[in-house]
Amino acid sequence: IRMYKLAPSILAADFWRLGEYVKAAEEAGADYLHIDVMDGAFVPSISFGAPVMKSLRKESKLIFDVHLMVEEPIRYLEDFKEAGADIITVHTEACKHLHRTVSRIKELGLKAGVSLNPSTPLTELEYIYQDIDMVLIMSVNPGFGGQSFIPLALDKIKSLKEVITQKQLNIDIEVDGGINLVNVAEVLEAGANVIVAGTAVFSGDIKENVAAFKSTFTRV
Template structure:
């Protein structure tokens, strides 16, 4: 199944609730929420109060991406705020296995993210424990960056590895993706696409429709 996850970092924060409602009504399956702490990444975004407030305006899947140090401190709180999927970075977890099980205990689905230069080998031993792997195709921390080309081979290698193991794990890709280049990551094996400015810049409804029309070619 191919899924679009609009990243709210690309939205107009003065109209955030309205734009999330529009994305919902236009058919976006997930809402991607990037939580940044100013330590793991340079920027600071938002936290539990914003997610809790937004939870009341849509029933779509809340895909919460924790770009924070020691995410284990807040897993239960993010789940309580309405996170359906909680993704942590392998680079920020001292004991990744423990954090994975911590997320599972909340009832949320588990995602593990890899920064662009982090090799797939770092998560080989937990592949069968997670629901989704997020390949960052930009260095995290800022929206509007350009897609890093070597991400394509990384996605392809991961999909091949999952296929070899008989795993149906989702591959999400985040960074520099628009309807103009999404075919590249879909061809490589990704099935959940995060896009911020590619969704929210210009006509939101037309942008979402364009992504879904491309997805139809892969179903």
């Protein structure tokens, strides 16, 4: 049995009833709340920003896992810290100065993650491994919920797991995009230990979905 953390993505929630959705996921045993922030520049769509997250922070004790799909996220780190972030993940492709950005996240006392788009090679991480707590492997092109899982991501997860083991690093492997109850086992077997799921958690019965994800790992 390998433990993993489930991070439901509120991008797939009904925003009219956002609080209820978050509460349902929390009560069902979700570990993180995955918060997808999109700026309409780094990715095509615009989602929501720090003020929305701040409202959720008042009512939820979940670990807030903030995925910044924005250009030059260094501009917004304080805002998200202020709004209650626990983990902030930035994209290598969106940062002119990745090391400076990651250092600033750490200076704010938060956990730092770095994300790679599907076509971005792992070698981008070579000189940043020592400074980060998590790598987020995108298994879809960021920008929208409800897309299909790109199978090549499995090879990337396996290679990353090897690097982390070989370098003896303490880094989480989070995977995001198109994960459902059918393919989650493969993703876990490849080496992931944090699973993001939007559509698969928030469509239908949230509690049943979270419970089903949670029971999948016992069979892995």
